[in-house]
Amino acid sequence: MAEAFDAVDVIRAKRDGAVLTDAQIDWVVDAYTRGTVADEQMSALLMAILIRGMDTPEIARWTEAMIRSGERLDFAGVGRPTADKHSTGGVGDKITLPLAPVVAACGVAVPQLSGRGLGHTGGTLDKLESIPGWRASLAYDEIVTQLRDVGAVVCAPTDTLAPADRKLYALRDVTGTVESIPLIASSIMSKKIAEGTQALVLDVKVGSGAFMKNAGDARRLATTMVELGAAAGVRTVALLTNMDTPLGRTAGNALEVRESLDVLAGGGPADVVELTVALAQEMLLAAGATGAPDPSDVLKDGTAMDVWRRMIRAQGGDPDAPLPRAAETQDVLAPAEGVLVRLDAYQVGLAAWRLGAGRSRKEDPVSARAGVELHAKPGMHVRAGQPLLTLHTDDPARFARALSALEDAVEIAPAGSRPDQALILDRIG
Template identity: 75%
Template sequence: MDAIDVIRAKRDGGTLTPEQIDWTIDAYTRGVMADEQMAALAMAILLNGMTRAEVARWTEAMIRSGERMDWSGLDRPTTDKHSTGGVGDKITLPLAPLVAACGAAVPQLSGRGLGHTGGTLDKLESIPGWRASLSPEEMLAVLTDVGAVVCAAGSGLAPADRRLYALRDVTGTVESIPLIASSIMSKKIAEGTGALVLDVKVGSGAFMKTVDQARELAETMVGIGTDHGVRTVALLTAMDRPLGRAVGNAVEVAESVEVLAGGGPSDVVELTVTLAREMLAAAGLASAKDPADALADGSAMDVWRRMISAQGGDPDAPLPTAKETHDVPAPASGVLTRLDAYAVGVAAWRLGAGRARKEDPVSAAAGVLCHAKPGDRVTAGRPLLTLHTDDPSRIDRALEALDGAIEVVPDGAPDLLPLVIDRVG
């Protein structure tokens, strides 16, 4: 095989053979294929796309580049959820223990935030003592004992994707739907779950800005999962406004605990319960305990506490609080018709809740609290948002991010996407 022949084939609109795909992923993982050659191929894929068969084979080759986890020894079916990322998207935190409380095992491998989207691991690390890195043996022990585990993916899982992801980030090829889909699905399939529910976010605060883009990505990922024997469905959900009221790290943990205690914002509760029902159905447990009941009777909270403790965390410890807060007042009295998710996410990032590079630290206490949601009536001068940070010098830049993000009208209703837009699979 020759890298240039593979590049030319895709550059000219051709379909890569299974042998070409296998050779490419193996050669790039081993360093035989140079970064500049893979960059050229990634751009050709971005411009010319891939067939379903190509994407399935590309994903399979990335899975084969590393280890594949096996949970067949568990006494309950496995099911997992993946979100494409958004602002205030803390759903994994209440969802994993909730689904476990209803009878499934949830081996949730999660990531860190980058840019305006938050990372599940960063949020959980605001809990004193909690650790993200577990060995496969430790994961199995927690899954066996508790039923749910949320941790970082090990270095042996789809190493080809780790190299390719970093390259796409610096070559303008992140937006390729075949490469996004294969990146997500190679890790999820290698994780070994038997069923998977995808939460594909749509709107200003999401990677996919339009419903059509999101549906194309969802259909591609559901196809990959189905082709690899994993029961896969996807929901398209709204990210044109922040999810819940808390955006950040510790503030999102606190909100998640509210949900597990039977309270919390209605949109977070609705999406958590909806995804839980989909996960249980995909795992063949549709007739199991209803997730709404598990929130109401405290059993989901019990699993949360055990899950946090099993990973070294103290579920009773106070969460970090910010040294500085700053209120953003409502600009007028009336109905809040717009609170732009992207702007709120950037503000939280600039306050210290996120990172610009993967190696940057994050502040556990930083974030934004939203005192009103689109559709609520607000009063001029009353706090609409509260900014939280340990570094007051960050506040001005966070305020700049919010310029133009808020719209209040005397009367009317916001033009919002429905929370759950569509289902694929």
């Protein structure tokens, strides 16, 4: 069968700054998914998109074409409204773990299709796999049953969900085209729209430990994704949140599950609780759940913890099993007395990665036990010699490289100094 277009013509059009037509976009995404367009041709087109950009209708059509490459899930039979959350990734970002049961406890079902970590940012599935017996892969009918019975599911995307994105994501990673806002937005939103949720709240991180280092880029990405969601009929809102400092007091898989359990028990670090509650309120509002309980209340009264236990058990996990602990630890001490004014999120994430908590390639294993524990956050007064961080690993040979990642990660100023550390920076949508 003759192809409708020639890949080289599409590449040239974008290279020269043209707006791609709907027909060109539909064809090139489909042809690449089928294997008709070669990797080297799509690589050239992705680079042209990175350099030349895309306008709003182009991004919307590209996203739609990726959705059509697979199937779109339907949760209409669940019996309650649905809402999901997506984070662009950060250090210590364990928010999905308490958030999904909180929102479910408030009466809105949460179909949270999550991913694995790469580089210095942790993946939700990696964290949950530190729970003995828990499984990430569920069939569509299992997802629907769990949403109906429990109200929340956190699992891996099915293979039939936006397969074009899976191919394009891998290609972007090795061709230097990851930074393109149109490609980032369409990648995230194709999966989330295909997922079939009625409402979506985006947590767009900005800062040293985030993919977007400055607020302008983060705001452009958030605005693009909100527009894509609205065009597809999904009620979408975005929060810009601070990722200059790690979220909470842990970065690592089992460490972050343990901290999430503290939050579900009515305690936990103030920043994790603040963001969990803020995102839950946005999800309930977007889902139209008027009269829902206050998310703060379901954390305090144990209702969210009950949902968590059912959610973990439904996926084969043992919510009572002890979480794995590292065989070796090493403290990092404060070099001076004063106020901690900076604790760099990227460097902490890099240290956790080097300790074994992260991966360089998709196929690499991760350690459930490895990570970094924080004993102080910016704004706190510290004494010289007190532990600021504790490094966790099963392989003590990893300590040296983790410590080198933390050089200049900490800044201590004279008493009286106070950093500006607002957590929620903006709301879009």
